[in-house]
Amino acid sequence: MDLSPLVVENDSKIVLVVLDGLGGMADAEHGTELEDARTPNLDRLAAEGVTGLLEPVGPGITPGSGPGHLALFGYDPTEFELGRGTLSAAGLGFDLRPGDVAARGNLCTIDAEGNVTDRRAGRIPDDRARPLIERLQQGVSVDGVEVSFRHERQHRLLVAWRGPDLDPRVADTDPQHTGVPPLEPRALDPAAERMAQVAAATVARARRVLAHEPVANGLLLRGFDSQRELPSFAERYGLRPAAIAVYPMYRGISALLGFEVLGPPEDLAATVDLLAKHWGEADFFFVHHKDPDAAGEDGNREAKIAAIERLDAEIPRIVELGPTVIAVTGDHATPAQMAAHSWHPVPVLVHGERCGRDDVERFGERWCGGGGLGFRPSKELMALLLANAGRLAKYGA
Amino acid sequence: MDLSPLVVENDSKIVLVVLDGLGGMADAEHGTELEDARTPNLDRLAAEGVTGLLEPVGPGITPGSGPGHLALFGYDPTEFELGRGTLSAAGLGFDLRPGDVAARGNLCTIDAEGNVTDRRAGRIPDDRARPLIERLQQGVSVDGVEVSFRHERQHRLLVAWRGPDLDPRVADTDPQHTGVPPLEPRALDPAAERMAQVAAATVARARRVLAHEPVANGLLLRGFDSQRELPSFAERYGLRPAAIAVYPMYRGISALLGFEVLGPPEDLAATVDLLAKHWGEADFFFVHHKDPDAAGEDGNREAKIAAIERLDAEIPRIVELGPTVIAVTGDHATPAQMAAHSWHPVPVLVHGERCGRDDVERFGERWCGGGGLGFRPSKELMALLLANAGRLAKYGA
Numbered sequence: 001m002d003l004s005p006l007v008v009e010n011d012s013k014i015v016l017v018v019l020d021g022l023g024g025m026a027d028a029e030h031g032t033e034l035e036d037a038r039t040p041n042l043d044r045l046a047a048e049g050v051t052g053l054l055e056p057v058g059p060g061i062t063p064g065s066g067p068g069h070l071a072l073f074g075y076d077p078t079e080f081e082l083g084r085g086t087l088s089a090a091g092l093g094f095d096l097r098p099g100d101v102a103a104r105g106n107l108c109t110i111d112a113e114g115n116v117t118d119r120r121a122g123r124i125p126d127d128r129a130r131p132l133i134e135r136l137q138q139g140v141s142v143d144g145v146e147v148s149f150r151h152e153r154q155h156r157l158l159v160a161w162r163g164p165d166l167d168p169r170v171a172d173t174d175p176q177h178t179g180v181p182p183l184e185p186r187a188l189d190p191a192a193e194r195m196a197q198v199a200a201a202t203v204a205r206a207r208r209v210l211a212h213e214p215v216a217n218g219l220l221l222r223g224f225d226s227q228r229e230l231p232s233f234a235e236r237y238g239l240r241p242a243a244i245a246v247y248p249m250y251r252g253i254s255a256l257l258g259f260e261v262l263g264p265p266e267d268l269a270a271t272v273d274l275l276a277k278h279w280g281e282a283d284f285f286f287v288h289h290k291d292p293d294a295a296g297e298d299g300n301r302e303a304k305i306a307a308i309e310r311l312d313a314e315i316p317r318i319v320e321l322g323p324t325v326i327a328v329t330g331d332h333a334t335p336a337q338m339a340a341h342s343w344h345p346v347p348v349l350v351h352g353e354r355c356g357r358d359d360v361e362r363f364g365e366r367w368c369g370g371g372g373l374g375f376r377p378s379k380e381l382m383a384l385l386l387a388n389a390g391r392l393a394k395y396g397a
Numbered sequence: 398m399d400l401s402p403l404v405v406e407n408d409s410k411i412v413l414v415v416l417d418g419l420g421g422m423a424d425a426e427h428g429t430e431l432e433d434a435r436t437p438n439l440d441r442l443a444a445e446g447v448t449g450l451l452e453p454v455g456p457g458i459t460p461g462s463g464p465g466h467l468a469l470f471g472y473d474p475t476e477f478e479l480g481r482g483t484l485s486a487a488g489l490g491f492d493l494r495p496g497d498v499a500a501r502g503n504l505c506t507i508d509a510e511g512n513v514t515d516r517r518a519g520r521i522p523d524d525r526a527r528p529l530i531e532r533l534q535q536g537v538s539v540d541g542v543e544v545s546f547r548h549e550r551q552h553r554l555l556v557a558w559r560g561p562d563l564d565p566r567v568a569d570t571d572p573q574h575t576g577v578p579p580l581e582p583r584a585l586d587p588a589a590e591r592m593a594q595v596a597a598a599t600v601a602r603a604r605r606v607l608a609h610e611p612v613a614n615g616l617l618l619r620g621f622d623s624q625r626e627l628p629s630f631a632e633r634y635g636l637r638p639a640a641i642a643v644y645p646m647y648r649g650i651s652a653l654l655g656f657e658v659l660g661p662p663e664d665l666a667a668t669v670d671l672l673a674k675h676w677g678e679a680d681f682f683f684v685h686h687k688d689p690d691a692a693g694e695d696g697n698r699e700a701k702i703a704a705i706e707r708l709d710a711e712i713p714r715i716v717e718l719g720p721t722v723i724a725v726t727g728d729h730a731t732p733a734q735m736a737a738h739s740w741h742p743v744p745v746l747v748h749g750e751r752c753g754r755d756d757v758e759r760f761g762e763r764w765c766g767g768g769g770l771g772f773r774p775s776k777e778l779m780a781l782l783l784a785n786a787g788r789l790a791k792y793g794a
Contacts (some may be wrong), residue, residue, distance in 0.1 A: 062606055088492045122598070290519030299785050354734075357423035372742070372762065374450065374772030383457030386606050387740040394738055395454055396461035396474065397501065397620035 003074075003383055003392065007238040009122040012324035012389035014239070015275070015285045018072060019063070019311055020250075021293025022303075023085025023346035024365065025337055031338060033292070033301060035364035036348060037308040042328060046363040049351030053365065053374025054342075054381065062343045067292075068331030069253050072261035073233060073286075074382030082253065083168065083225020090156040091252025092150050092368050096227045101166045101195055103221045105149070107132065110218035111208075112180045120155045120172065121216040123298075123320040132216055133157050142201045152248050159202065160219060167192040168186035170199055172222035180348070182220055194225070233284075239358035244274045249397065250288040259286065272314045279321050287318070296334030297341075299327060304336050325352035325388045327381065328363070348373060348381065352388045400471075400780055401788065409721035409786035411636075411666050411681045412672070415469060416708055417462070417647075418690025419727025420743035421701075421762065422734055430698060430733060431691070431744060432761035433454030434705040439725060439746070440714035446748030448720040449770025451778065452740075453729050459740045464689075466650050469692040470630060470683075471779030479650065480565065480622020485555040488649025489547050493624045496590055496771070498563045500618045502546070502554040503571065507604070511578045513668035516571065517552045518613035527780040529613055530554050536606035539598045549645045557597065558617060564589040567596055569619035579617055629655040629680075634783060639679035641671045645686040656683065669711045676718050684715070693731030695737075722749035724758070724778065727783065745770060745778065749785045756779065 024032025056063040056071045057078065066087055067077030085102030088094075097103055107129060109118035121129075133151040138148055145163035152158060169192040173183045185199035199221060206219040233241050235258075243254030244262045251261045262278050265271040268289055275285055291307035319325065329348035332341050347368040358372035369375065373384065386392045421429025422792060453460040453468045454475065463484055464474030467714040483497030485491075493499055504526060506515035518526075530548040537544055541562035566589040569579045582596035597619060603616040630638050632655075641649030641659045648658045659675050669793055672682055688704035715723065726745035729738050744765040755769035766772065772782070783789045 003457075006458070013578070125671075129547055144786070354422060354732075356421075356429075356732075357425075358761070358766060370767045372450075374452075374742070374766070376456065376772070380456035382614070383455065385457075387457030387459065392457055392459065394459045394461055396464035396478060397484065397622075 004236060004393060006392045007386070008391055008393050009238045010365065010383045011283070012391065013283050014319060014325045014385050014389050015287060015323040015327070016072065016325065017020070017287045017318065017328045018069070018289065018312070019308060019328070019330045020288065021332060021334025021341065022308070023289060023333035023335070023342070023343065023344045025344050026366065027337065030301070032365050034294070034308055035366060037305045037312070037364055039312040041307060042363040043361065045315065045326065045328065045351045046252060047361045048348045048357070049349050049355045050373050051347065051349045051357050051363065051368040051371030053345040053368050053375045054329060054348050054378040055345050055375070056378045060343045062341050063332040064341070065249060065331060066101070067252065069274040071378035072329065072331060072381055074236070074379055075230070080230060082228060082256070084157070084223025085158070085160070085168070086121045086228055086256070087249045087252040088152060089160060089252065090206040090255045091248030091250065092152065092158055094148070094150055094158060094160060096160060097162070098227055099166065100160055100162045101168045101226055102158060102160040102227070105159045105225045106220040107155040107157070107216035107218050108218045109215050110182070116175060116178050116180060116182060116218065119178060119220060123154045124216050128287050129154060129216065132210065132213065135209055136206055140202060140205040141213025142198050142205070145198050146385070147202055155216070161195070161198055165194045166198065167195050167225065168224040168226045170196050170224040173199070173203060174222045175219040179229045185351065185377045186254055187219065212346070213325065228256070229254050234258050235381065237284070239284040240392065241284040241286065242278060242283045243286045243288070244271050245288035246271065247263060247288070247290045250290070253284060267308055268314060272317050274292050275318065276321060293334045296336050297339055299336050299339035301336035313321055325350065325385055327351070327385055329381070345375065348389060350384060354390070358384035398405065400783065401633060403789045403792060404437045404783065405785055406635045408680070410680050411782050411786050412684060412715060412720040412721045412724070413469065413782065414684045414708070414715070414723065414725045415466070415686065416559045416689045416725070416727045417685065418693045418729060418731025418738065419705070419731070419742045420730025422730065422732035422739065423742050423763065424734060429762050430693070430701040432703055432708070432763060434702045436705060436709040436760055438709045439760040440758065442712065442723065442748045445754070446746050446752045447755050448744065448746045448757040448760065448765040450742040450765050450772045451726060451745050451775040452742050452772070453775045457740050459738050460729040461648060461738070462646060462728060463525060464703045465775070466647065468775035469726065469728060469778055470632070472622060472627070472699070473776050475628060479622025479625060479653070481554070481646070482557070482565070482622035483625055483653070484649040485549060486649065487652045488556060488647065488727050489549065491545070491553055491555060491557060492549055493557060494559070495616040495624055496563065497559045497623055498565045498623055499555060500622070501559040501620045501681030502556045503617040504552040504554070505617050506612050508716065510740060513572060513575050513577065513579060513615065516575060516617060518729050519615050520551045523550060526551060529607065529610065532606055533603055537599060537602040537663050539595050539602070542595050544599055548553055558592070558595055560645065562591045563595065564592050565623045567593050567621040568653030570596070570600060571617040571619045579615065582618065582673065593658035595598045596621070611768035625653070627653050631655050631758040634681070634779065635788065636681040637679045638683065639675060639682040640683045641668050642683070642685035644667065644685070645779070647687070651683060664783070665707055665711060669714050673718060676721045689727070690731045693733050694715055694736055696733050698733035722782055724745065724748070724782055726778070742772065743775070746784060747781060751787070785793055
């Protein structure tokens, strides 16, 4: 239901901590990464608070980062769509204009047969990737179109095109697995033929520029998108929202929703430093921790557990700030066994004076399933956070 | 989904016991009122039956009594709205006609500075309130409008206006807390300017009539509303429904849905007496117990526990009547810590020959969360009751 007629403002503060890719998949050998992580601080919040399981988009649906976050912010991800290109542009502060098309690029490794051998070019470090992106910017041109390359982090970059007749309905070129060639950019609508040709030319010229690179010698494109407008989070909920995220894409989605974007911080500790420094300036803080997802995507169970434990260690500093409500959850699952996002549910805890209590004493999927928040779509979380912060008036007489 | 094509009639009997404001909020010191109450009879029904948690209107939404009950009766409370004025009029048997406007009035206490010091005039007893309402009826007149005052219980009354050009879109004058003056009746739509003026004149004259009263010297108005039509419960479900409630508003909502309204009973024991007396005359009985909500709104945890225990003590008498299905739940939560309605989920139990069983042995929020009915919107309960009573045919071939 539309909450806006019920929204009231007060001086409460809400912190939403998102561990990217938090959800896991227990199997015969192991619990989920969260279940097996040592998380005394999160467990304490779970014991003192209420818990549940969230389904980000729908049953069986594996969400991308955009839908996963939109849902957490209370935007139905089947109603509001975001391409990765739009997100990347927003995250980098790139001035994407109406008519432009943007896509997420990955530097990748391609062998002599033309097959992709590493979709992420060995997660090439920033200092080696940056000069390559500059060479692409210098060396790649397409007739009648302005092409822009911007580095994000590691192998990730933004590619944006400005020119007449560009339509974003072009299929991804990332084949999603190795041992096969990149896909051709294919128009998903006749109106996008021109854009498909421009993308093909871009990829071909990029391969020429990178031809002698040992690792990062190819370019994959996905998430072709144009500029979108989203309803303001601040207006929807009567909140002053702020976002703190190391990675550009998450700053991007926050910027699109009208959050004040703080930082960027260098790492998790700096993320919490920024939270403390700007504590007086907002009343809703989105705190993003990317590492569990990155480790999960690498299939590295131990690294994902360690990333969760690093976040746990920062919880006392967040709690000391005295939020009215603190919620901890993820945008989707990234089980290390799958080395990819998945549809599995994501645990959530809500902690505050009015949250009530359930019998759940530990933070983890198998315990949260019996918690007092139940099993529900992620998009319902925002209403619960507002209610816990005393920001929703009574409905009906 | 629309159940009506599936509805079949039989000689089963369903009893729906509603403990108003049943839901609570556990905290570091206590369980919820229900968890901590001694309820051997409800626990036995829970152990022999199935349990779950209900969310009355939606996540984070704090329901008024109208939406809370509509949902339990299977009416989507975001589709069917009821003002308190309509409910009060129906409960009192007041003949509200098309074009009339009705509001809930509260006698209140106002100090020398014009600030509200008690929004409920010390919950003034009936025998002291009744003569004051009569004085209002004698002493308050507004040009061109017929104003009616009817006492409900304690500080509560119905105020109804009949005359040309009255539009109910007027904001409440109840400021919802003390230490501030009553709000001015404000038109929420230009069409309601006249009604706002009529309401202001009514309040001003009421203050003059009550000027020398020590406690009940003011009048607050809320829930301005006009007559509404609701689809008949009897037709929707093929049931002969009857309602037994001490308080007028709950008789009112039942009357609007076409229930036969029995009584009114004086108290809970008389409520169950009426149920027994009229057992042969209906096949769906709505039994309402107001006291847990009243105690919760007063912030009186012990009184709320006692009110729940009083209901528990009546359960054997209800069970002895031999209902096919008995369900026990609440219309919303009223945690004593909040002294107000809240959004927290409400436990439910369903007991009958075909209900199945779960592992829940006690009736209370933290146990019901793991029960066999799951966590679901309150509006889904009616279909489960009909199914348990053998009143829903198979869907599809």
